[in-house]
Amino acid sequence: MARERHVRLPLLDKVSTTPGRKSLVFAAVLPLLTLLDVFTLPSLRLDAFLARASWAVELVALALLFEHASEKQRRLLILGHCALGSFFYLALVYTTGGLESPYVHLVPTLPLLTAFTYPEESGSAVACGIGCALVIMAQVPMGTASFAQAAGWLSILGSATFFGVFGSNQFRKAAAAQNESRLERARRETLEKLARAELKRTQSERLATVGRLAASVMHEINNPLAFVRANIHFVETEVLAQPLSAELRQELEEVFAETRAGMERIQQIVTDLKGFSHSMDAEEARVCSLGEVVQDAARLASIRLKSVGTLKVEVPAELPQVFITPRRLAQVLLNLLVNASDALEEARVPQGEVRVRGEVLGKRVVLLVEDNGPGFPPQVLPRLFESFFTTKGPEKGTGLGLSISRELVERFGGSLIAENRPEGGARLRIELPIHEPGHEPRKSGA
Template sequence: MRRYIYILFALFFVVSLSGTLLSGIYLSRLRGALEVVVEAGESMRQRDLLHQRVEDLLGVSKDDDAYHEVIDDIKKRLRKCEGCHHKGAYKEKVEKIKEAFLLVGNSTPGAKKATARLYSLTRSASQKGQELIMNRTERALRVSREVFPLFFSTVLALMVLLVVFTVIIIRRAELYTRKVVKAAGLIAEGKAVGGTIFREEFKPVGDAFGLLQREITIREEKLLNWNRRWQMTFDSINETMAVCDISGMIVQANRAFKERFGYDSEGLKLCDLVCRDFASVVRCPMQRAIDTGEIQQETLAKEGCVLDIVAYPLAGQDGSLQGGIWIGRDITKEKELEARALQSEKMVALGELVSGIAHEVNNPLSVALGYSEMLLDSGEVNERDSKRLEKIFNAIKRSSNIIRNLLDFARKRPPEEIECNLSEITEGILDLMAYELNSEGITILKEFADLPPVKGDPFQLRQVALNLLKNARDALRETGNEEGIIKTRTFVEGGRVFLEVTDNGPMIPEDIMGRIFEPFFTTKDIGKGTGLGLSITYSIVKWHGGDLFVENLPEGGVRFTAAFPSMMGDGALPA
């Protein structure tokens, strides 16, 4: 582009210089023509004056003083013609005029004739002078008519050439500008600036754009990598985190926040998105942090969710408040664990209390059981009282068994591996729960087989039976089924001992079937279940080398099946 500008300046200089030279040449020619006209005019004037003096000479006598004055004047004028510019025939005519004048001045007899001849010659010269001035004037006009069109056409041609070249340069400049704009657009779109855009004299510009694009690409890649690393770090934090502007609008949120509150949360008011769901919130902690510039802490709680919130004010480089940072930690499970720990402490205390009460109750029951048995064996009571006494005896015996099971269940001891009868263990648990199940209108069906022993811990096996029965009871409670049935069955098959617990309650949805053995997973309302019963049961069965299955029945209801290895084989258990 610079080359074209230099060429334009050079062309402008050439045009200006050419115009000046042409103007000088044409003006010089015109001046020459005018000078010739002026000379012709002067010549005509001198001729007219000479002829006029000759006419004056004819009108005076020789004796008159004026005669000599005219003669002297004619001499002077003829003297001016010496060495004049006339050539050829014109010069000869001047010489003839001089010769005739000499004859007039000599006072010879032919002087009068010579005077007439002088008059004729000067008149002819005057006429020739008029012709000369007309010819010279016409010539000057012809020169002017030739010079002016030629001058203006030449100048116009030079100007047209200058304009054409200027237009070419402007078009090149426009093309260059469009290429620059196109290259800038390609860079903005992240596309490569090809070598075909800038060529020839614009190639350095293209190289500069290419270098600029590479630099922008490198910096953009660095910025993207930094942003990805920052976002990856941001998303790897399990706490819910969000960055808000000064108005409380969410600018950026991490993965945990989006999973809890929605992936379209950015651009929404944090207070509207989060705090409105918690009735206990009087004023949003984030808004308080932005308004006061101080850290705000609060615990937000609603059914099934407890969040520990910290809201930090966010300041800019100049110290002015720019927004806030929200950090929320879900402490729902921690609160549940605290509640379970408290419940466990209560259960431990209750177990100790039950153990003490059981001992106190068991002593009088043992006395009553012994005396009733002695009376039955003595034969001293009549048949009617004997039947009544037998009912008392059986009731006392059943109460004694319940107390014994309570003591066994509440006793703290390390796990042991002994021979256990699964049918007897299950029946003992049923005795413990019989009153509760009967009072709720639940029918208990039992089908116990003679089983080979299994090797295991009786306390843990009791817990398996208890948890499965309690799970069936809870399922029937949810439906409010007035004809609730729990069927308990034991059997042997394929070298393994099985315990089945079946209820006619609701079936388990297929989408959660695979999660029911997970710790803390429960479908019950808050406070009505810990989600640990089936998980503990599954762990106990696995520890004994067995398997625990669950299935929905076609006719409705759910069946849990616990399978244990029988001691009829090698009886080995995993370590």
């Protein structure tokens, strides 16, 4: 026949290690309780003190044995201690007057007190109840109590033992439920962390792949772009060298100027994408101007914003410098700008506008990314930075953009806060500490 395994709950294991400590505390307090006799007895009694002292010695012995005992031995020690404890208490009652003792009124409650003291062991109340019952029944042949008195005491004692056992069982069930709930919560948190880490890893791999692909595409664009630039310069030189009317020459010069501007625009976009395709982890934090970072992010975001609204950048060049990783902050700004454009597009705002403003607030530099869209719904605002929370469809968002953005900003002592503008629309506030020479902020993450 297979043996049933006794599974210990972690919470109960923690509780079961405390009886040794409880015993030492009770052993230290018991002799001091002799002072109660001054107020409850006509005079101090040596035999009552000896009863308490013997009980204290038993408690010390329990504590010493408990530390080196196995689980089964610990359970037997608790049961034996509960039975002995009832004998010692009844000895105290006997030495202080028997049925006339002021301590006799606590006898029926001993199983309950024992169950309360050792709730992890349901047999403690039974052991105490049996010990008390044996002493009470011994009083009948000794002539110190009648059969009716003993029967009354035993009935009360039996009730207290029953409720003590019931309370211990309820404690164990509650402890088991609490432990199961804690394990389930820990399991869910672990699964959530694993899912978040897996999603971040997948996105990192995808971004790395896109970055490598973008680098290859940009290399392929740069080569023909150089040919086009050279050929346009050759054609411009040859055409303008011909005898032309003033009106035609001016018109051709404007066409060539617009063509050069278009090629420069393509070149700038390729350069910006090339910078973002590089690994940001390879870049060290440094002192930089926010204006440059905002301009880099704005150039890339303008491609997305062009179809939904206008982008206005109001970042003064004289803003104090900050200590950050420029590409990380540019990534944050680009994410906020793209989110703003998505909100304007989804709400179909007729004259959409996204504004990036910079200002100084005390010892911090503030960047405000605002739009004139519908703003954040009240029920969404408190959960905006939760991982995997998104109001976009699965094809547009994963719910990690704002969470990662806040993490990136906080790594350099900053903060990212979302709010609604009083005049309508959403506002994302980035606050960064002003760089003080010789006081580089400590990063909170890699």
